[in-house]
Amino acid sequence: MFVDQVLSWKNQVETTYTSYITDFLDPRERHILSSLIGQNNEELQFASYGGVEDAERKRMIIAPFYEELEDEAFDIVLLEASFPQKFVTIQHRDILGTLLSQGIDRKKIGDIFVQDDKFQFITTNELSTFLKMNITKIKNASVQLKEVPFTQLITSNDEWQENTTFVSSLRLDVIVKEIYRMSRKNAVQYIASDRVKVNFTNITDQAMPVEVGDLISVRGHGRSKVLSIDGLTKKERLRITTAKLKMT
Numbered sequence: 638m639f640v641d642q643v644l645s646w647k648n649q650v651e652t653t654y655t656s657y658i659t660d661f662l663d664p665r666e667r668h669i670l671s672s673l674i675g676q677n678n679e680e681l682q683f684a685s686y687g688g689v690e691d692a693e694r695k696r697m698i699i700a701p702f703y704e705e706l707e708d709e710a711f712d713i714v715l716l717e718a719s720f721p722q723k724f725v726t727i728q729h730r731d732i733l734g735t736l737l738s739q740g741i742d743r744k745k746i747g748d749i750f751v752q753d754d755k756f757q758f759i760t761t762n763e764l765s766t767f768l769k770m771n772i773t774k775i776k777n778a779s780v781q782l783k784e785v786p787f788t789q790l791i792t793s794n795d796e797w798q799e800n801t802t803f804v805s806s807l808r809l810d811v812i813v814k815e816i817y818r819m820s821r822k823n824a825v826q827y828i829a830s831d832r833v834k835v836n837f838t839n840i841t842d843q844a845m846p847v848e849v850g851d852l853i854s855v856r857g858h859g860r861s862k863v864l865s866i867d868g869l870t871k872k873e874r875l876r877i878t879t880a881k882l883k884m885t
Contacts, residue, residue: 639666643673646699650681656700658712660744661687661759663694663836664850664862670697678702686711687747688759688787693852694747696761712762713747715787716769718780722754725778732756735775736768743837750791757791797880799864804875807866809835810843813853816861816879832856 646657674683684706687695696711720727729749747759769782802815813824827833828843834854854860861881868876
């Protein structure tokens with residue numbers, strides 16, 4: 638379905654000669670779009686931006702080759718609010734849950750950041766006014782959203798530990814087994830019990846192929862991602878580089 642959607646966007650830009658801005662896309666969706674448009678397309682170009690270079694979720698623009706694409710063209714804003722840390726703890730899931738409870742589509746929200754007594758998230762300029770008016774409480778804490786410049790974006794303290802390993806295939810169960818150092822049986826059980834997400838979506842298909850850039854999370858075991866596929870050994874095993882978020 639997403640491939641058909643990208644092809645529709647591509648056709649729209651080619652026929653109208655006007656650029657198209659997507660919602661916030663996850664790494665796999667951005668990879669699909671990039672592949673379908675092509676790096677050497679003489680008629681079209683594409684670019685992505687999510688407020689920060691290593692953002693997990695970014696908007697993309699498909700545009701005629703002659704247009705200049707600046708960051709402002711992505712039409713995104715950074716919203717921030719403070720909360721009384723002494724009385725309440727607000728986490729990523731609390732913020733996302735509150736936004737979704739307002740009927741907001743997940744694809745309209747970019748990355749979410751929490752640090753000490755404040756949080757920030759990225760969204761579209763079009764949606765920001767509605768959110769500032771309607772998001773006034775999260776987990777019993779009164780909050781007031783305000784727009785702040787991207788220069789004030791919270792710096793992530795995430796520490797990713799890279800590792801190179803060899804796998805027989807890129808099946809999800811194989812990748813989970815290797816990254817999280819568990820048995821194949823346990824990996825299959827985690828997937829079947831709906832405890833594994835790929836690019837923020839619950840996956841129960843153990844045979845689903847994992848691609849470069851995919852973000853994986855296993856409930857209780859943290860988050861990881863596939864950084865690169867580095868080649869094939871003589872025994873036809875894949876050499877891959879992965880990274881796992883260090884849990885605090």
